[in-house]
Amino acid sequence: MRLAPLHTTAGALVLLFALTACGSDDPGSLPAAFGGGAMPEKKQESxxxxxxxxxxxxxxxxxxxxxxxxxxxxxxxxxxxxxxxxxxxxxxxxxxxxxxxxxxxxxxxxxxxxxxxxxxxxxxxxxxxxxxxxxxxxxxxxxxxxxxxxxxxxxxxxxxxxxxxxxxxxxxxxxxxxxxxxxxxxxxxxxxxxxxxxxxxxx
Known part of the structure; x- marks a missing residue:
């Protein structure tokens, strides 16, 4: 199986996430890994x-x-x-x-x-x-x-x-x-x- 060049794969991923968030200015609609939404924080007990x-x-x-x-x-x-x-x-x-x-x-x-x-x-x-x-x-x-x-x-x-x-x-x-x-x-x-x-x- 032939693998796509790295830059092509990365470009496709960026496009995919752009389409997912299309039509929304709400950062929360973006996947958490791309800065969207609030990641739950583990509370440190004191x-x-x-x-x-x-x-x-x-x-x-x-x-x-x-x-x-x-x-x-x-x-x-x-x-x-x-x-x-x-x-x-x-x-x-x-x-x-x-x-x-x-x-x-x-x-x-x-x-x-x-x-x-x-x-x-x-x-x-x-x-x-x-x-x-x-x-x-x-x-x-x-x-x-x-x-x-x-x-x-x-x-x-x-x-x-x-x-x-x-x-x-x-x-x-x-x-x-x-x-x-x-x-x-x-x-x-x-x-x-x-x-x-x-x-x-x-x-």
Whole structure:
């Protein structure tokens, strides 16, 4: 079969669309690919509903693994015989159902969460307690979270990377004095006094 030259085919298509729209000055009568009509836009959810949902530890590991090595997830950090005392406290009170640790050098941990509002309330209580004793500590810090998981790392660079555009993750910050620089996001979380932000700093 002989194919028509490209310029001939293109010309025929232009003519076809011109005939289709003939007699109408309404751009909406043109095919959408040629600028006619309104293409439906997918609404980007904001706040908590805009966060990524992992569904499982494997799903969370894949999300976090885009920013650090997380091909294998262990139930204990760094291959140690027991989990750290700090991480051990994140249990039923925090609605944490499962803990996992990536196989990176930064001890990046993942916590699966059953009730995100209960988790945020428990974190807020922790921050309020620390604020009463050390009001200027960890002002710009917090867990990196999705809808059903939270992650923390010894590396602030790893945590900052997880906040990039399209990651679906944000920092849960519940510090009363938190006030990010202009240009960073600050949206309400599920618990009053906590916000979701893409700003993170150890200072």
């Amino acid at each position: 706040g908590f509903k805009g966060l990524a949902k992992a569904g499982s530890m494997a799903g969370a590991a894949r999300l976090v693994g885009g920013y650090t090595q997380c091909t294998n997830v262990s139930s204990i950090p760094g291959g140690e015989d027991s989990e750290s005392e700090e991480d051990a406290k994140y249990g039923k009170t925090y609605s944490v159902t499962e803990r996992g640790y990536c196989n990176d050098e930064d001890e990046t941990g993942i916590f699966m969460i059953k009730d995100p509002k209960a988790f945020q309330a428990a974190i807020k209580a922790d921050v309020d307690k620390e604020y009463a004793e050390h009001p200027h500590s960890h002002v710009n810090m917090g867990f990196v979270i999705g809808q059903d998981f939270a992650s923390g790392s010894q590396s602030s660079q790893v945590m900052a990377a997880m906040l990039g555009p399209g990651s679906g993750m944000r920092v849960l910050n519940c510090h009363p004095d938190f006030n990010p620089p202009s240009g960073y996001s600050k949206e309400p979380a599920l618990v009053k006094g906590c916000v979701l932000t893409d700003y993170l700093s150890e200072e």
